[in-house]
Amino acid sequence: MTLVLEPVADATAPLARRNPVAKLGAALLFSLPLAATLDPLTPALALVIELALLPFFGVRYRVLARRSWPLTLAAAGILVTMVLFAADRTGAPLFSLGPFDITTGVVATALGLVLRLFAVALPGIIVFATTDPTDLADALVQNAKAPARFAIGALAAFRIVPLLGEEWQMLALARRARGIDAGRNPLARLRLFGSTAFALLVGALRRGARLALAMDARGFDSGIPRTCARRQVFGRADAALMIGAAALSAAILTISIQAGLFRPIIG
């Protein structure tokens, strides 16, 4: 198990270069309003725009496909569940799958959900694929006035995450060496998983405590106002990115309202 935490995009692409806080803000401004409606048109339009903008973020389509496989998996799950168990079976019947009548209503709802999933998640994926975690922490402190204790602390903790995969493997092997395995018994497997996870957690906490101690020894808790070695600038282009995101989102919602498809999530 390895986790890739570094950005995978071309860092010189015009939108990838934007301030991390601006990118994060733009992603939220763009995707949150879209989550307010249940129709399939809104997320479809959003997806078209997101995919069209991808090259400006320096993310290649193939890389994106590789990165978003958990999303694809989740989408497939939703599709199957909805097709089989959706309560709303209105609309014209399309075909029958054994005892399940597949209607246009079912397909529309399932498709809407899958599209929403992608449309809402993609901006987040783009932000993290184009942003170095250090830059994000710096920008959060310098441009969004986030407390350094929180932002830099989270960054340091984040650096430990890839080590946990290795740790998990060692703990599992060590348990086998002690004569503990689950064989084919699912209950025993669950118990073993639980006890290994607990040991991992305890180890992570100890590690975290040691790291926190080392950070404080280096003056992290000194109370002196912190300076910043790496400057993050929030300029006009960054503001424009956020305004653009909000404007696009508004435009999409307008279209779907005009088309009479807008179905608010509340009410």
Next chain:
Amino acid sequence: MPEVVLRGFGWRHAGRRAWAVRGVDLRISHGERVLLLGPSGAGKSTLLAALAGLLPEDSGESEGTVEIDGLEPVKARERVGIVFQDPQTQLVMARCGDDVAFGLENRGVPAEEIWPRVSEALDRVGFPYPIGRRTAALSGGEQQRLALAGVLAPRPGLLLLDEPTANLDPAGGALIRSAIARSHDPDTTLILVEHRIAEALTLVDRVVVLEPGGGVRADGTPTAVFSLLGDQLAEQGVWVPGRPLPTHRAVAPPADPLVRAEHVTVRHRLPATTICARAGEALAVTGPNGAGKSTLALLLGGLLAPTSGSVDAAPGGAPHKWRAAALTQRIGSVFQSPEHQFVTSRVADELALGPRQLGRTDVSATVDELLDRLRLTKLAGANPYTLSGGEARRLSVATALATAPRLLVLDEPTFGQDRRTWIELVELLARLRDDGCGIVAVTHDEDFVTALADRTVVLGRPG
């Protein structure tokens, strides 16, 4: 004015009955370089933590006074830098330069001064890479060197080093020692805690020995201290230089093969290797970091399946296919980090676990015998996670012995151990071998190889 003054200093961690350190009177002048010694449990690390201002008042009880330039340690934080054992939990940032800059940012150094000082600190420790290098891509020794640079960048007047080489292989240890020597400046007071004294002596001009019960046992130049107390200290577990170590050769030729690995590989970790472990033989596996030594130990221990090739422990074939309980009956594995292997909350329960799983009837007799043999009887009710390094190592070996396997596979068993535990371990393994067990030990420790190994296999560099 002396820089560090302790008067009757003592500290007891909250919830503990015994004092971690007590009755220490010590004066260390500006620019002195001191090696702090004492058997494990003498409170060396606690003393360093106190000097670094890292013992919060609510975490225990203190006695006497500690002053750095006449200030309480908490107020003198800015003048003090400390390097710990584990490089993994000292580096904060993803890139090398950023990590060195971290301490400067914390102390409010103006941005335009930070980068020149980062370069200066990296130069001082002889760091060979550009500042954009990922910290995760460094070896342990390089990471520790970087940690030292990060601590030196704010220019501390007092530099504390808490076993900076303990988690490193010999090459990594040499790297950090040369960095300490190189970066030394006569205005910095240095206090070093280190197990391997012979190598550390070039870095210091004064030795202070702490007494486990409390107080300072000896204080003076290295020559004076060791000629007076050398034998006693060695007896207590201190690695006094120039003391010979016992060697144990096999009394009989090796017997039947216990596990044979033919052309085994593990993808990205171990190139094709053939090796055989026999009964009545101590086999040492050495080689540089990354050669796949630990992976080979996992293969022989039946914990990992090879990507290609075969591992055969006749009768029964490939050990990685056995059920875990069956495995413990035949092959015992001891990991480098003992904590990974502890699964219960009492020392005695750890020892009872294996025999009980096999349905043996004489469990308590086995447990008592092992507790006695490995000097753990007093700790029978203790939580394994609270043991000292030496105690935890002895317990992890004992857990593997509880099911009486014929083959014992150990990964760096002597790593970071004091002299006393080291000798006990070697004697224990020698006796097991002479009783007909097979021993396989992956190790960087040349003394260990000399003392015990009947045969050595050297794994090559990754190809």
